[in-house]
Amino acid sequence: MNNQAPQRPLKLGTRRSPLAMAQAEEARARLCAAHGWAESQVELVPVTASGDKIQDRPLADIGGKALWTKELDAWLVSGEIDFAVHSMKDVETIRPENFAIAAVLPRADVRDVLIGAASIHAIPPGARVGTSAPRRAAQMLHARPDLTVVSFRGNVATRLAKLQAGEADVTLLAAAGLGRLGETGVGHPLSEYEWLPAPAQGAIGIECLASRADLCAWLGAIDDKPTHHAIRAERALLLALGGNCHSPIAVLTTHHESSLTLRAALFSPDGAERVEAHETFAAGDDAGPAHLAHRLLGEAPDAIRVHFHGAG
Numbered sequence: 001m002n003n004q005a006p007q008r009p010l011k012l013g014t015r016r017s018p019l020a021m022a023q024a025e026e027a028r029a030r031l032c033a034a035h036g037w038a039e040s041q042v043e044l045v046p047v048t049a050s051g052d053k054i055q056d057r058p059l060a061d062i063g064g065k066a067l068w069t070k071e072l073d074a075w076l077v078s079g080e081i082d083f084a085v086h087s088m089k090d091v092e093t094i095r096p097e098n099f100a101i102a103a104v105l106p107r108a109d110v111r112d113v114l115i116g117a118a119s120i121h122a123i124p125p126g127a128r129v130g131t132s133a134p135r136r137a138a139q140m141l142h143a144r145p146d147l148t149v150v151s152f153r154g155n156v157a158t159r160l161a162k163l164q165a166g167e168a169d170v171t172l173l174a175a176a177g178l179g180r181l182g183e184t185g186v187g188h189p190l191s192e193y194e195w196l197p198a199p200a201q202g203a204i205g206i207e208c209l210a211s212r213a214d215l216c217a218w219l220g221a222i223d224d225k226p227t228h229h230a231i232r233a234e235r236a237l238l239l240a241l242g243g244n245c246h247s248p249i250a251v252l253t254t255h256h257e258s259s260l261t262l263r264a265a266l267f268s269p270d271g272a273e274r275v276e277a278h279e280t281f282a283a284g285d286d287a288g289p290a291h292l293a294h295r296l297l298g299e300a301p302d303a304i305r306v307h308f309h310g311a312g
């Protein structure tokens with residue numbers, strides 16, 4: 001480990017949304033605490049991501065997850081920032097080869113929270129579900145085919161305001177995001193065993209250039225190994241499935257002594273079809289998630305399979 005203090009304040013790039021800023025503050029606090037640095041050793045550098053400028057269309061239709069990363073990626077390469085902090089859920093499966101996810105912070109609550117009704121079954125017949133996440137839409141339509149999905153973009157506060165304004169009857173948000181924004185009393189968390197979360201939900205990652213050994217070492221000190229292993233496995237599953245932002249996939253990781261169990265479900269976008277499988281493998285073994293992907297695609301009906309281009 002590198003115990004030398006930085007020569008100048010380190011620049012931590014982040015999106016500008018309140019949730020992204022809260023996550024960047026958490027990353028800064030952990031980094032400074034681990035190294036005994038003053039908070040001023042890490043400077044937050046906010047950037048407006050393309051995804052934050054376009055609020056009126058589903059993300060899947062306008063270029064997907066790269067909309068959250070491309071500005072920060074360019075700043076990392078140019079040296080404008082030293083690190084970039086991300087919700088790992090929003091980070092593309094394939095990253096530039098010269099980048100390293102050098103720290104993953106301890107995972108927060110992985111559950112989705114239902115807002116507007118006390119449970120899935122308590123949602124009134126025919127109600128409108130506000131979400132733009134293909135996974136949430138498919139999961140909900142699978143459980144409740146009588147419901148209608150309406151597009152619902154924007155940051156957490158915007159979505160809560162849209163719900164308040166009656167643009168939908170219920171919505172779903174990540175407990176992790178609500179918690180980080182201090183919105184802890186909102187809605188009803190759904191059991192993660194019955195309503196599987198999104199890949200990498202609840203995990204914050206910090207990237208730097210892989211060539212910067214000093215930065216990688218500083219970040220390594222705050223890397224949470226169990227969360228990192230889980231995120232690596234969940235991302236390996238996505239990669240092997242050939243999933244993208246149009247493909248509804250849910251996954252829950254449980255940890256054992258030195259192994260992980262991934263339980264994953266794939267849906268058709270309309271929720272009519274669902275396949276599920278699970279697999280246990282050693283932490284760090286990317287062949288395990290690939291095998292799980294192969295099995296899922298092998299069992300999936302065409303209505304699911306056509307939305308993936310994995311090896312299965």
Ligand SMILES: NCc1[nH]cc(CCC(=O)O)c1CC(=O)O
Nearest residue numbers: 087089173174176177201202203
């Ligand atoms: N898609 C936006 C997004 N990206 C990360 C989070 C929440 C925090 C997390 O999952 O780590 C959210 C909001 C949400 O899904 O409710």
